[in-house]
Structures are given as C-alpha cells and as structure tokens.
Amino acid sequence: MASLGSRLVDIHTHVYLPRYAALLRSRTTVPRILTATRDGKPDDKLIILDHDTGRPVGPQYWDRDEKLKFMDRHGIDLSVVSSANPWLDFLPASEAEPMAAQLNEDLEQYCADSPSLTPSLNRLYGFGMLPLVPGISTTALLEAIEQISKLSYLKGIIMGTRGVGKGLDDEALDPVWAALERTGLVVFLHPHYSIEGQWGQKDNGHVLPLALGFPFETTIATTRLILAGVFDRFPALRLLLAHSGGVLPQLSSRLASCIEHDPVVASRLKHDARYYLGKLYFDAVAYGPEELGFVSDVVSRAKHYENNTSVPATATFERGLGSGRMLFGTDHPFFPPLKGTDKWPSVVENLRAIDAVYGWSSSDKDGVRGGNALSLFNLV
Ligand code: URA
Ligand code: ZN
Structure with missing residues (x-):
C-alpha cells in the first residue's frame, strides 16, 4: 500500500443509490430510468437532461462492488x-425532506460497509445531500445539515445551483451557509441544468451542454455567490467546484474589472473579486495540464488581492501554492469508454494531466492526487 502522502483519492465520483435508482425507475417523466430489454438483456436508459435521448445505465451507477472494481482498476485508494x-430537485418539499434523510443514511451505510484502507480509514466516504427544493423550511435544511454532520463517513454535501428556487445568492440560504461553515462540511458545487445555450439544430449528442453548459452553470453560480458577499459573510465556508471551476479562473480578472466599473456593486465587496478564488477548492477534472496549471496560477495570485491593491509588476506566482486547492476526480460512472478498454481514458487523461503540469513539484502532484483531499476532509 502506498504511503498516505501518495494516496490516490477521487473526490468527484457519483452514485445513484439503490433507493434513488428505484425512484427514477418509478417515474414516467424526466428525470427517469427507462427500463427495457434488448435481446433478452437489460437495456435501461438514464434520462436526466433536457432533450435527453438517454444513456445506457447499469450496475456501475448503483452497485458498490462496481465502484470498488473501478477504483482497483485505476489504482484509486479512496473515494468521496x-x-x-x-x-432531489424534482420532488415536492414534503417528499424531498424524508428522501434526503434516508439517502444520507443509505450513503453512510454504503461507506461504512466498505473495505478499510488502514485501521483508521475506509475506502469510501461520502457527500450527503440537502432537500434543497422550493417550499422547504429553513428548519428542515438545518436538520439535514445536523444529520449529515453526525454521520461519521459523510464529510460534506453535494449541491446543485438552484438553491430553494432562486439560486445560491438567495439570502434565505444564509442560515444554511452559516451551518455549513460551523460544521466544517465541504460543499461540492455541481452543475445539472447547463445554461440556455445557443446549441443550434445539429445533433451533437451531449457535447455542448456537458462540455460548455455544465462549466458555465458552475461559473455563474459561483460568481453570484461572490457578488452576493457570501464569502465575506462566511469566510470559512469550504466550497469545492466541479470541473475545475468552469471558466471562472479564466474570467476572474474581467469579472473584477466589471465590478470595479459598475456603480451598483463597485463598493459592495470587501475584496477584489480575484481574492475569492483563493478561498475556493477546485477539482482537477479538466483533462489537460495547461488548464490545471492555469487554475493553480489564478489561485496562487489571489492572496495579492486581499487588500485590494494592484499586483506589483514584479510579483511572482508560485504555481505549487495554488495546487494545494486542487483535487483529483474522475466523474465516474459518467464518461465510460466507448470502446472496451481496461482503463478509462477519462481517468487516464486526468492523471496524465496532473503528472504533466509544468512547474508543479512531485509533492504538489502528490497533493493533487490525494494529499489535498485527505487534508480537506480531515482524513489525516
Ligand atoms: N453527466 C452528468 O449528468 N453528470 C455528471 O456528473 C457528468 C456527466
Ligand atoms: Zn460529476
């Protein structure tokens, strides 16, 4: 077994727990699992996106043994x-509340019964979920956070971008941010809706919404959090962004400039917008070394903006510093290989990208592969 410092930890890996898969199967409208057979074999389809024609879905989405097999095949020691x-976005509040509580218990069990990595570490940990739907009471949300914080294998929550219907910059969520900050649960912000895209008439499969719409959705949601002052009011909140933060790193100086020139928001924030990027965590699901290096530059640069001074021309950015907020992920079981291969190209590419970042030391790379995750989730 590798030493703790060189563990491979996957922090972006999904499951449809059996209870949730059964819910999707019971539905006749999207999101749903369409149960079918072809040549006597199951040929189920997962339909979750707008204009979705469905994608094959099977045990890799719900069976824990399949998750562990995938981890073994790719040398992944531990997954969150x-x-x-x-x-639960599609459920009424009265159903979302008990379902979230049950799924949190299910996920705790899924992790608790997993093999151990060391006497004090299991191979599986989890992000719980909140019943974030319109009409839910603040009390119900706070109770869900309380429940998750008491489940020992759940280290955070996964959250979409809708909040309770008005997005994440809704002041109604302030008690939720406060409770998440107080309990130290990591918030994994993940897209689902994509954006109103100019996707055109051609059949391009899922490429445009997944490659562009998802990352833009995360970018917009995080920018709205920054603009709403959420990181000023809750500075210890730990937010992990899917898909390396989308295009936020690339657009952060433009964002800062637009804020500075806008009379409505110019004096609203405590810091230059670029400062807040240094408070975030980014998965390393970007598939290329240049993109990873760039994100780490932007994170390293953030500290220069704490006092709203402009960055001196002579300032140097230490790439390695920014890498401390980046964490390996796979997005399993999405993006399976189209052709039967032993290892999944989506995983191999993300590992190669980490390995090839110019300017990252071997300990920076070890951090991104696993050490940063072990620290973030208090697993060491
Ligand atoms: N497609 C999805 O719907 N979700 C993911 O996480 C990845 C791809
Ligand atoms: Zn994902």
Whole structure:
C-alpha cells in the first residue's frame, strides 16, 4: 500500500443509490430510468437532461462492488462519493425532506460497509445531500445539515445551483451557509441544468451542454455567490467546484474589472473579486495540464488581492501554492469508454494531466492526487 502522502483519492465520483435508482425507475417523466430489454438483456436508459435521448445505465451507477472494481482498476485508494444529478430537485418539499434523510443514511451505510484502507480509514466516504427544493423550511435544511454532520463517513454535501428556487445568492440560504461553515462540511458545487445555450439544430449528442453548459452553470453560480458577499459573510465556508471551476479562473480578472466599473456593486465587496478564488477548492477534472496549471496560477495570485491593491509588476506566482486547492476526480460512472478498454481514458487523461503540469513539484502532484483531499476532509 502506498504511503498516505501518495494516496490516490477521487473526490468527484457519483452514485445513484439503490433507493434513488428505484425512484427514477418509478417515474414516467424526466428525470427517469427507462427500463427495457434488448435481446433478452437489460437495456435501461438514464434520462436526466433536457432533450435527453438517454444513456445506457447499469450496475456501475448503483452497485458498490462496481465502484470498488473501478477504483482497483485505476489504482484509486479512496473515494468521496456523491449522489449524481439531479438529486432531489424534482420532488415536492414534503417528499424531498424524508428522501434526503434516508439517502444520507443509505450513503453512510454504503461507506461504512466498505473495505478499510488502514485501521483508521475506509475506502469510501461520502457527500450527503440537502432537500434543497422550493417550499422547504429553513428548519428542515438545518436538520439535514445536523444529520449529515453526525454521520461519521459523510464529510460534506453535494449541491446543485438552484438553491430553494432562486439560486445560491438567495439570502434565505444564509442560515444554511452559516451551518455549513460551523460544521466544517465541504460543499461540492455541481452543475445539472447547463445554461440556455445557443446549441443550434445539429445533433451533437451531449457535447455542448456537458462540455460548455455544465462549466458555465458552475461559473455563474459561483460568481453570484461572490457578488452576493457570501464569502465575506462566511469566510470559512469550504466550497469545492466541479470541473475545475468552469471558466471562472479564466474570467476572474474581467469579472473584477466589471465590478470595479459598475456603480451598483463597485463598493459592495470587501475584496477584489480575484481574492475569492483563493478561498475556493477546485477539482482537477479538466483533462489537460495547461488548464490545471492555469487554475493553480489564478489561485496562487489571489492572496495579492486581499487588500485590494494592484499586483506589483514584479510579483511572482508560485504555481505549487495554488495546487494545494486542487483535487483529483474522475466523474465516474459518467464518461465510460466507448470502446472496451481496461482503463478509462477519462481517468487516464486526468492523471496524465496532473503528472504533466509544468512547474508543479512531485509533492504538489502528490497533493493533487490525494494529499489535498485527505487534508480537506480531515482524513489525516
Ligand atoms: N453527466 C452528468 O449528468 N453528470 C455528471 O456528473 C457528468 C456527466
Ligand atoms: Zn460529476
């Protein structure tokens, strides 16, 4: 077994727990699992996105042994598993509340019964979920946070971008951010809806909403959090962004400039917008070394903006510093290989990308592969 410092930890890996898969199967409208057979074999389809024609779905989405087999095949020591989109977004509050509580218990059990990595570490940990739907009471949300914080294998929550219907910049969520900050649960912000895209008439499969819409959705949601002052009011909140934060790193200086020139928001925030990127965590699901290196540059640069001073021309950014907030992920069981291969190209590419980042030391890379996750989730 590898030493703790060189563990491979997957923090972006999903499951549809059996109870949730059964719920999707029972539905006649999207999101749903369409049960079918072809040549006598199961040929089920998962339909969750707008204009979705469905994708094959099978035990890799719900069976824990399949998750462990996938981890073994790719040398992944430990995974922090999250329920996949669209969570409970489609349920009325009266159903979302008990379902979230049951799924949190189910996920705790899924992790607790997993093999151990060391006498004090299991191979599976999880992100719980909140019943974040319109009409839910603040009390119900706070009770869900309380429940999750008491479940020993759940280390955070996964959250979409809708909040309780008005997005994440809704002041109604302030008690939720406060409770998440107080309990130290990591918030994994993950897209589902994509954006109103100019996707055109051609059949391009899921490429445009997944490659562009998902990351833009995360970018917009995080920008709205920054603009709403959430990181000023809850500075210890730990927010982990899916898909390396989408295009937020690339657009952060433009964002800062637009804020500075806008009379409505110019004096609203305590810091330059770029400062807040240094408070975030980013998964390393970007598939290329240049993108990873760039995100780490932007994170390293953030500290220069704490006092709203402009960055001196002579400032140097230490890439390695920013890598401390980046964490390996796979997005399993999404993006399975189209052709039968032993290892999944989506995983191999993300590992190669980490290995090839110019300017990251071997200990920076070890951190991104696993050490940063072990620290973030207090597993060491
Ligand atoms: N597609 C999804 O719907 N969710 C993911 O997490 C990845 C791909
Ligand atoms: Zn994902």
